[in-house]
Amino acid sequence: MKLSTGPYKGARDFYPKDKRIQKYMFAVMRKVVESYGYEEYDAPILEPIELYLSKSSAEIVTQQTYTFEDRGGRKVTIRPEMTPTVSRMVAARRQELSYPLRWYSIPNVWRYERPQHGRLREHWQLNVDIFGVQNIAAEVEVLQIANGILKAFGATEDMYEIRINSRVALGDAIKLAVPLTSVVEVIRIVDMFEKMSRDEFIAAISKHLKYPDKLLNYLHSAIPTDEISKIISACSLLGIKVEYVPSIARGFDYYTDIVFEVFDRHKDNNRSMFGGGRYDNLIGQFNVEPLPTVGFGMGDVTLQYFLELHNLLPQLDSATDAVVILASSETLAAQKVIKRLRANGLNLSVDITERKMDKQIKAADKSGIRFVIIIGDRELSDGRYVLKDLSTGKSNMLTIEEITSMFKKNKEAKN
Amino acid sequence: MKLSTGPYKGARDFYPKDKRIQKYMFAVMRKVVESYGYEEYDAPILEPIELYLSKSSAEIVTQQTYTFEDRGGRKVTIRPEMTPTVSRMVAARRQELSYPLRWYSIPNVWRYERPQHGRLREHWQLNVDIFGVQNIAAEVEVLQIANGILKAFGATEDMYEIRINSRVALGDAIKLAVPLTSVVEVIRIVDMFEKMSRDEFIAAISKHLKYPDKLLNYLHSAIPTDEISKIISACSLLGIKVEYVPSIARGFDYYTDIVFEVFDRHKDNNRSMFGGGRYDNLIGQFNVEPLPTVGFGMGDVTLQYFLELHNLLPQLDSATDAVVILASSETLAAQKVIKRLRANGLNLSVDITERKMDKQIKAADKSGIRFVIIIGDRELSDGRYVLKDLSTGKSNMLTIEEITSMFKKNKEAKN
Numbered sequence: 001m002k003l004s005t006g007p008y009k010g011a012r013d014f015y016p017k018d019k020r021i022q023k024y025m026f027a028v029m030r031k032v033v034e035s036y037g038y039e040e041y042d043a044p045i046l047e048p049i050e051l052y053l054s055k056s057s058a059e060i061v062t063q064q065t066y067t068f069e070d071r072g073g074r075k076v077t078i079r080p081e082m083t084p085t086v087s088r089m090v091a092a093r094r095q096e097l098s099y100p101l102r103w104y105s106i107p108n109v110w111r112y113e114r115p116q117h118g119r120l121r122e123h124w125q126l127n128v129d130i131f132g133v134q135n136i137a138a139e140v141e142v143l144q145i146a147n148g149i150l151k152a153f154g155a156t157e158d159m160y161e162i163r164i165n166s167r168v169a170l171g172d173a174i175k176l177a178v179p180l181t182s183v184v185e186v187i188r189i190v191d192m193f194e195k196m197s198r199d200e201f202i203a204a205i206s207k208h209l210k211y212p213d214k215l216l217n218y219l220h221s222a223i224p225t226d227e228i229s230k231i232i233s234a235c236s237l238l239g240i241k242v243e244y245v246p247s248i249a250r251g252f253d254y255y256t257d258i259v260f261e262v263f264d265r266h267k268d269n270n271r272s273m274f275g276g277g278r279y280d281n282l283i284g285q286f287n288v289e290p291l292p293t294v295g296f297g298m299g300d301v302t303l304q305y306f307l308e309l310h311n312l313l314p315q316l317d318s319a320t321d322a323v324v325i326l327a328s329s330e331t332l333a334a335q336k337v338i339k340r341l342r343a344n345g346l347n348l349s350v351d352i353t354e355r356k357m358d359k360q361i362k363a364a365d366k367s368g369i370r371f372v373i374i375i376g377d378r379e380l381s382d383g384r385y386v387l388k389d390l391s392t393g394k395s396n397m398l399t400i401e402e403i404t405s406m407f408k409k410n411k412e413a414k415n
Numbered sequence: 416m417k418l419s420t421g422p423y424k425g426a427r428d429f430y431p432k433d434k435r436i437q438k439y440m441f442a443v444m445r446k447v448v449e450s451y452g453y454e455e456y457d458a459p460i461l462e463p464i465e466l467y468l469s470k471s472s473a474e475i476v477t478q479q480t481y482t483f484e485d486r487g488g489r490k491v492t493i494r495p496e497m498t499p500t501v502s503r504m505v506a507a508r509r510q511e512l513s514y515p516l517r518w519y520s521i522p523n524v525w526r527y528e529r530p531q532h533g534r535l536r537e538h539w540q541l542n543v544d545i546f547g548v549q550n551i552a553a554e555v556e557v558l559q560i561a562n563g564i565l566k567a568f569g570a571t572e573d574m575y576e577i578r579i580n581s582r583v584a585l586g587d588a589i590k591l592a593v594p595l596t597s598v599v600e601v602i603r604i605v606d607m608f609e610k611m612s613r614d615e616f617i618a619a620i621s622k623h624l625k626y627p628d629k630l631l632n633y634l635h636s637a638i639p640t641d642e643i644s645k646i647i648s649a650c651s652l653l654g655i656k657v658e659y660v661p662s663i664a665r666g667f668d669y670y671t672d673i674v675f676e677v678f679d680r681h682k683d684n685n686r687s688m689f690g691g692g693r694y695d696n697l698i699g700q701f702n703v704e705p706l707p708t709v710g711f712g713m714g715d716v717t718l719q720y721f722l723e724l725h726n727l728l729p730q731l732d733s734a735t736d737a738v739v740i741l742a743s744s745e746t747l748a749a750q751k752v753i754k755r756l757r758a759n760g761l762n763l764s765v766d767i768t769e770r771k772m773d774k775q776i777k778a779a780d781k782s783g784i785r786f787v788i789i790i791g792d793r794e795l796s797d798g799r800y801v802l803k804d805l806s807t808g809k810s811n812m813l814t815i816e817e818i819t820s821m822f823k824k825n826k827e828a829k830n
Binding site: 002003004005006007008009011012013014015016019020022023034035036037038039040041042043044045046047048050051054063066068069070071072074076078088089091092093098099100102103108110112122132133135137138141237238285286287318319320323332335342346347348349350351352353354363364366367368369 | 417418419420421422423424426427428429430431434435437438449450451452453454455456457458459460461462463465466469478481483484485486487489491493503504506507508513514515517518523525527537547548550552553556652653700701702733734735738747750757761762763764765766767768769778779781782783784
C-alpha cells in the first residue's frame with residue numbers, strides 16, 4: 001500500500017516557510033495583547049463532550065465536532081472553540097483569581113466541515129478575554145485590542161470595518177415581530193441579513209415571524225441603544241471607527257448582549273473576518289458565582305488571507321543566518337570558531353556531508369539562506385573567514401567580530 | 416448535571432503561571448536548536464492511522480493511541496509521536512528540499528496510558544532531526560544539541576549522563592545467542608536491562624534465547640564498535656561526555672543503528688529522560704529515495720521534572736509590567752499616557768472596574784504583578800505619575816521617560 005504524503009483533509013502541513021508566517025502572526029498578536037496586560041494560558045485539546053452540549057450552538061456539537069469514545073469509555077471532543085475551556089478553567093479557580101482577569105491563548109481548534117476557501121478543519125485562533133468587568137470599558141478595551149492587532153500588521157482603516165450590535169435590542173425587536181419559532185433560530189437568520197438579497201431574506205424570515213415587516217423595518221432604521229452609542233463614542237475618542245449594524249448577531253448562542261464583527265473591506269473578500277462579544281453567563285454554569293466576560297477570537301486562516309490580500313505580509317527570512325562550509329581538516333579549530341559565532345548570537349547551519357565544496361555551495365544556495373561562511377586552513381591561521389553573500393555573489397574576508405557585527409546590524413535594520 | 420472544572424484525565428490545564436514555565440522551556444529549546452540552523456515546522460494533530468501501523472511499535476498503535484473514525488469514515492489517530500509525520504512531510508518534497516535538512520518542532524502528542532508521575536496522556540515534545548547525512552557527524556551534532564539544551568538550562572554534567580549504543584551490534588549479539596522469538600522482542604527486554612535485577616533479567620530473557628548467557632556476557636563486557644568510539648571521542652573533543660552502554664535500545668522499532676538516551680543522575684529520579692537515534696529507512700517507506708536521518712525527542716513533562724528536581728527553574732514573572740489605576744476623571748488624557756507607555760514597550764493592565772482605589776490596589780496585589788502606576792488629576796497636570804513597588808511598598812513620582820527607563824533597566828538586568 002502506498003502511504004499518502006499529504007496532510008489530513010482540511011488541515012495544513014507547515015513547512016518552515018509556512019511556519020515562519022504563522023510565527024510572525026502569533027508574535028504580533030502576542031505583542032499587542034500582552035501590552036494590554038493579558039497573560040497566556042493553555043489547555044488540553046480534548047474535552048468531555050458535556051462541556052460543549054450546553055454552550056456552543058447545537059449544530060456545531062452534533063454535526064461539526066470530532067467526537068469519539070476514548071479507550072476508557074469517556075465521550076471526548078477535540079475542542080471546536082476555546083470559550084467553553086477558558087470558562088471551565090476560570091470557574092475552577094473562581095475564588096483565587098484576581099479581577100479584572102485578562103487572559104489570552106492561541107489554541108488550534110477543529111471542526112468537521114467541508115473545507116473551503118478561508119474555512120479549514122483545523123485552524124489556530126487567538127482568544128482574548130477579560131473577566132470581571134460589568135461596564136462598557138471592557139467592550140471598549142477588547143475593540144481597542146482587535147483594532148490594535150490589525151494596525152500592528154500595518155492595516156489601515158480603509159481595509160476593514162468594525163461593526164457592533166446589541167443582541168438584547170435585536171431580541172426585543174424579534175419579540176415585537178412575534179416569533180413563531182425560537183428567538184435563537186430567528187437570530188441565526190438575521191445574522192445572514194447582510195449576505196442575502198431583500199427577497200431571500202423576507203422568504204427566510206417569514207416562516208418564523210408573525211410580523212416580518214416589523215423586523216425588516218427595524219433592521220433598516222434602528223437607532224443604536226445608549227450603551228452602543230457610548231461604546232462608539234469612547235472608541236471614536238481613541239481613534240477607532242465603529243459602525244452600528246443592527247443585524248450582527250454572531251454564531252454562538254452564549255453571547256448575552258454586545259456583539260461585534262470585523263469585516264474585510266477588500267472587494268474580493270467582503271466578509272466577516274472575526275468577532276466577539278459579551279457573555280456573562282458561562283462561568284456561572286459551573287455552579288460558581290457568575291462573572292461578566294467580554295472576549296473575541298481571531299482565526300489564523302482568515303487573518304493570513306486578509307494580510308495576503310492587502311499585501312501586508314513582510315518578507316520573512318530563515319532564522320538561520322549562514323551556512324558554514326568547512327574547507328579545513330582542522331575540525332576542532334573550526335568548531336571553536338563556530339562555537340564563538342553561535343555564542344555571539346548567530347544561527348549557523350554547518351555542512352557536515354563531506355561532499356565537494358562546489359556541491360556544498362550549491363546546496364546552500366538551494367536552501368534559501370543568504371550567507372555562506374567558509375572556514376579553511378588559511379582562514380584559520382589568519383583569523384579571517386570568507387563571508388559570501390549569495391544574493392550578490394560578493395565575498396569578504398572578515399574576523400569573528402566583524403561577522404558578528406554585520407549580522408547584528410542587519411537584524412537591527414529589519415526591526 | 417454538574418460540569419467538571421478539571422482538565423481531561425492525564426492532561427494539563429496551563430494557568431498563566433504554568434504557561435510561563437512552558438514558554439520559558441520552549442524559548443530555551445528554540446534558541447539552542449536555531450543556533451544550529453534548525454528551522455521550525457508543524458503539522459496537523461490528526462493523521463490517518465496507516466501512518467503509524469508500519470512505523471511505530473505495534474503496542475503503541477493498537478493499545479495506546481487515540482484512534483477513531485471521522486464523520487467521513489476515515490480512521491484517524493491523534494499523533495502519538497512526530498517522527499512519522501515529519502517523515503511524511505520530507506517524503507512529500509523529497510526532491511525540492513535541500514540537504515542536509517535541519518528541522519525541529521514542538522508538537523503536543525497523545526498516548527492513552529495510565530497517567531503516572533512523569534508520564535501523562537498529553538505532553539509536548541521537542542523533535543530535532545537532521546536529514547541527509549550518512550556519516551557520524553550527524554550523531555555528533557544531535558548529541559551536541561541535546562547536551563547544549565541541558566547546558567542552556569544551567570544543568571551541569573553531574574546531573575545527567577548521555578548513554579549511547581549501536582542497535583546493529585546489539586542485534587548481532589542477540590543473533591549469536593540464537594533468538595527463539597523475534598529479535599525485536601528480545602531488544603525490548605534488553606532495553607530494560609538497567610532497570611531489572613540480574614535474576615529478573617535472566618528469567619525474562621531465557622524464554623527468548625537459546626544461549627542467554629552469551630547475551631548476558633555481551634551486555635557486561637562488550638567493547639564499543641569503531642563507530643561508537645569515534646562518536647565518543649568526537650564528543651569528548653567538544654567537551655561532551657558520552658558513555659557506551661551496550662543495553663540501550665529505545666522503544667521505537669524504526670531505529671536502524673546508533674541510539675542514545677539521556678539519564679537523570681538525581682538519586683530520586685535515576686531514569687531515562689529522553690533519547691533518539693538514527694533511522695535511515697522511514698522516508699523510503701513513502702516510495703521515494705531513502706534518506707539517512709538522525710533525530711531525538713525531548714518531552715516537556717520529564718524535562719520540567721528534571722529542572723525542578725535540580726532547582727534549575729528561574730523565577731518567572733508575569734509579562735505584565737504594571738497595573739494602572741485611574742484616579743482621574745480625565746479618561747482621555749489618562750489614556751494618552753497609557754498609550755505612550757505601551758508604545759515605549761511596557762505591558763500595562765488597566766483597572767477599568769470603577770471600584771474604589773483601595774480595592775483596586777488590593778486586586779493588583781493579589782494579581783502578583785509587582786508595580787502599580789497611579790494616574791490622578793495632579794499627576795496629569797504635573798506630568799509625573801506615582802509608581803508604587805508593591806514588593807517594598809515604596810512610591811516615586813516619575814515622568815513617562817523615567818518609568819520607561821526603569822522597566823527597561825529591570826528587564827536588561829534579568830537577561
